[in-house]
Amino acid sequence: MSGGFERLLDSVVRIDVQEFNFDDGARRIDSSIGSGVILSQDGLILTNAHVAGPKAVEINVTLSNLERVSAKLVGWDHWTDLSLLRLDLNDAKKRGLVFKHAEFGDSEKLYVGETVYAVGTPHGLTRTVTRGIISNNNRYFEDTEGVDGYETGNFNTWLQTDAAINPGNSGGPLVTEDGRIVGITSRAYLGANNLGFAIPSVIAKRVVAGLVQDGSITRSYVGIVLKALQDLEGFYDVATNTGVLIDSVEAGSPAAAAGLQAGDIILAVDGKKVDGRFPEQLPPIQNLIASLPVGSTMAIDCKRGSKDISSTIVTAKLESRMGEEWVSDTWGIAVRKISLAFARENQLLDDTGVLVIGVQRGFPADVAGIARGDIITKINQNPVSSVDVMKGIDAQYSEKPEPTLFEVQRERRVSLVVLKP
Amino acid sequence: MKIPTLLLCAVALATAVRSADLPALWADRVKCTVAVEYVTQTELERHPSVSYGTVVDSNGTIILPSAAIDLRISPKQLKDFRVYLPGDPEGTPAEYIGRDAFTGWHFVRAGAAVRDRMVPVTAFAKSGPREAELAEEVWGIGLRNKDEDFTPYILQSHVALVQSLPQRTAIAQQEVAGPGLPVFARDGQFLGLGASSFGQTFLEFSGSDRDGAPIMLVNLEESSAFLTAGEVLPYLGRIPKNEFGRPLAWLGAYGLEPMDREVASFLKLQSQSGAVVSEVLEGSPAEKAGLKAHDIILGVDGKPLPRFKPDRVVIDYVERLIAERAPGDTMVLSVLRGTDRIEISAKLDDEPRLVREADRMYFEKLGFTAREFVYGDAIARHTKATELNGVVAHLVKPNSPADIAGLRPDDWIKEIDGADAGSFTAAVQKLGDIEKDMMRSETVFLVSRGSDTAVLRIKLH
Numbered sequence: 001m002s003g004g005f006e007r008l009l010d011s012v013v014r015i016d017v018q019e020f021n022f023d024d025g026a027r028r029i030d031s032s033i034g035s036g037v038i039l040s041q042d043g044l045i046l047t048n049a050h051v052a053g054p055k056a057v058e059i060n061v062t063l064s065n066l067e068r069v070s071a072k073l074v075g076w077d078h079w080t081d082l083s084l085l086r087l088d089l090n091d092a093k094k095r096g097l098v099f100k101h102a103e104f105g106d107s108e109k110l111y112v113g114e115t116v117y118a119v120g121t122p123h124g125l126t127r128t129v130t131r132g133i134i135s136n137n138n139r140y141f142e143d144t145e146g147v148d149g150y151e152t153g154n155f156n157t158w159l160q161t162d163a164a165i166n167p168g169n170s171g172g173p174l175v176t177e178d179g180r181i182v183g184i185t186s187r188a189y190l191g192a193n194n195l196g197f198a199i200p201s202v203i204a205k206r207v208v209a210g211l212v213q214d215g216s217i218t219r220s221y222v223g224i225v226l227k228a229l230q231d232l233e234g235f236y237d238v239a240t241n242t243g244v245l246i247d248s249v250e251a252g253s254p255a256a257a258a259g260l261q262a263g264d265i266i267l268a269v270d271g272k273k274v275d276g277r278f279p280e281q282l283p284p285i286q287n288l289i290a291s292l293p294v295g296s297t298m299a300i301d302c303k304r305g306s307k308d309i310s311s312t313i314v315t316a317k318l319e320s321r322m323g324e325e326w327v328s329d330t331w332g333i334a335v336r337k338i339s340l341a342f343a344r345e346n347q348l349l350d351d352t353g354v355l356v357i358g359v360q361r362g363f364p365a366d367v368a369g370i371a372r373g374d375i376i377t378k379i380n381q382n383p384v385s386s387v388d389v390m391k392g393i394d395a396q397y398s399e400k401p402e403p404t405l406f407e408v409q410r411e412r413r414v415s416l417v418v419l420k421p
Numbered sequence: 422m423k424i425p426t427l428l429l430c431a432v433a434l435a436t437a438v439r440s441a442d443l444p445a446l447w448a449d450r451v452k453c454t455v456a457v458e459y460v461t462q463t464e465l466e467r468h469p470s471v472s473y474g475t476v477v478d479s480n481g482t483i484i485l486p487s488a489a490i491d492l493r494i495s496p497k498q499l500k501d502f503r504v505y506l507p508g509d510p511e512g513t514p515a516e517y518i519g520r521d522a523f524t525g526w527h528f529v530r531a532g533a534a535v536r537d538r539m540v541p542v543t544a545f546a547k548s549g550p551r552e553a554e555l556a557e558e559v560w561g562i563g564l565r566n567k568d569e570d571f572t573p574y575i576l577q578s579h580v581a582l583v584q585s586l587p588q589r590t591a592i593a594q595q596e597v598a599g600p601g602l603p604v605f606a607r608d609g610q611f612l613g614l615g616a617s618s619f620g621q622t623f624l625e626f627s628g629s630d631r632d633g634a635p636i637m638l639v640n641l642e643e644s645s646a647f648l649t650a651g652e653v654l655p656y657l658g659r660i661p662k663n664e665f666g667r668p669l670a671w672l673g674a675y676g677l678e679p680m681d682r683e684v685a686s687f688l689k690l691q692s693q694s695g696a697v698v699s700e701v702l703e704g705s706p707a708e709k710a711g712l713k714a715h716d717i718i719l720g721v722d723g724k725p726l727p728r729f730k731p732d733r734v735v736i737d738y739v740e741r742l743i744a745e746r747a748p749g750d751t752m753v754l755s756v757l758r759g760t761d762r763i764e765i766s767a768k769l770d771d772e773p774r775l776v777r778e779a780d781r782m783y784f785e786k787l788g789f790t791a792r793e794f795v796y797g798d799a800i801a802r803h804t805k806a807t808e809l810n811g812v813v814a815h816l817v818k819p820n821s822p823a824d825i826a827g828l829r830p831d832d833w834i835k836e837i838d839g840a841d842a843g844s845f846t847a848a849v850q851k852l853g854d855i856e857k858d859m860m861r862s863e864t865v866f867l868v869s870r871g872s873d874t875a876v877l878r879i880k881l882h
Binding site for chain 2: 231413
């Protein structure tokens, strides 16, 4: 065993997370186990966004010497399924605990067939090492609800490995023989044999730098859904290895404002030729756009039918489809702010209102007939423009409970209900 | 042990004496019942259905309940209607006349050959409509399945409850007639028509679940509920003029939702009933008259909306008030908007073309049916109803080129080969040309599905 590998084993941790679950319209706590890797002596730990996110109430880290230390969330990025934690160093110091940290390797240099190891906590079995090879170093998949309902995979491709990856491996490192991190193990096909996926270290390094700085990654948004041009080059009459197809333009988006249409072929972004013949080539193109500073002016060269079109798009900030969540203990209801993305997906007029994500049985909201999936648009005739509006009315209600009028939208039907103490 | 046996004898005797004439009444009245068979013929399959009907006049006109035919099916796809007299294995061809929007009934006319063997139900309602009374003894007719030659049989019960739903509906203690078949008083007078059965909740036990899980069962062959004679007799003459039941009165207030008691008292409307308008449809009479989304309709033509149990019934009530009218009629709505009460006078229109009226064309080589994009499609897709453009994929044949390319039913095809699909006629022309062109290896559609669009490449070989 190399010294580097030994060092790596000492930097892999088990992560126990207690997090809120609002599904029943109440503050319930779920427990889960994942893995992580210590990146620095100041206690930064890299793991998956789906292991520890903003809903975490308590995070406990088990070091390689089996000692337990609490940790806090530094920031997360569900798009790449990465989270950054920081150990409670004061506590560690007080207790005289020491730990090692691991180093990144270069995922770009991996070759298919190269031996890799996954280290983590599958099914709670702390410090398990499994071995395999890189099965594919450029796997593509996107998932709109992949990380607890959040989008993921739009800006990176994945490493695929046949090293055994089981639930609990999530967030652990995928390493080469010298113990260097080449990926963060993230997911596997359940019920399949040895089809595991990891976020490449080249992406992870960039995200870690961003999270250390701001606690989040800011990206640009233009509102286009791309599709590989595969098999369609002939139809659109474009040169080989040129262009990417716009499958869809989101209504009200910067791209729509710039006049782009579904069916257009993007040939170049800011003068740089794009090649989106195959699905694997889409994340880098999407990342190219997302990496522009918010508010940048982006020049697009397009082909529409036989016409060449040039237009400029001013990018906006990329927002997640999941808004702020909150639970009202008095009404027995959990809600999530409607985001612009959610409003667009569901063809709502605008982003006013909150989505009901949980209802507690027997509580006022349930008694009045409010159900999961409903959208609360007004309370006592006030538009619910933010969760704060609801919090304010809830506070008044808690102080002096009085019948309260809710306007609720279900599918496209509007009904009025009264919540009573 | 002796006493119960004696009692049983006494009960049996009493029943026997009282029902001495029932077989005779029954034998006459069975003649106003029929079974109706038809075939739903789609591009890919023929699907037979059977329902029960009641004869309403001497021209062989028969009414079937609304649920007898799926409203999403185009009348053009309804084929091979046959009328079977009870106990008759042969059947006679019949013609589908259409559906009346107000009653919901489908009208069918039996061929001349069997008309003289049928008796209209009106023959048993000479003294006009009479409402069933509480606890009254009632009986009705059921028909067995086709393999038993639709043999008629008798059902008997007592009236347990009469309610407005919003139609006056009697609910008997047990099943009293097949849906769509008549119910009579003890003396043979017509009392009503079997309605769709109400669900009953049962507990289902299984090996793993010993506490029982509630399940709702609905009897499709017999019903304990019937529409009273007053809801039937006055409307037997509403024979549709065409298979679509046109003209159809249209207001354009979409998604009416009941205002419940709690909300009424919150809004200081006390005992008032009401209907919340979810949306006002583009270009509709409601929009022209100034009705707005979220208005609450409290009354029609100066009369407040009555209160029903459950609250939801008021929606059917309002919808029937519209359906009862004709395009051109005026409807005055009393509306609550915020805290203001206003009167809105809407002149009803003929409803825009419905999906089941839309033109369709099947393309065998591509493997899908293109359907005309109609007003309702625009509403469903939140787009401008003035821009009725493109076609909708109505049916996609499994494993056809269209299916393999990812076309799905309800996809809205907006562009064909990079150009606007255009009107239904234009699109059908284009698709026809594509199919005819033997040299062609592919065609590309731009389709809209939900909030997304997608470019689909259909390979033709």
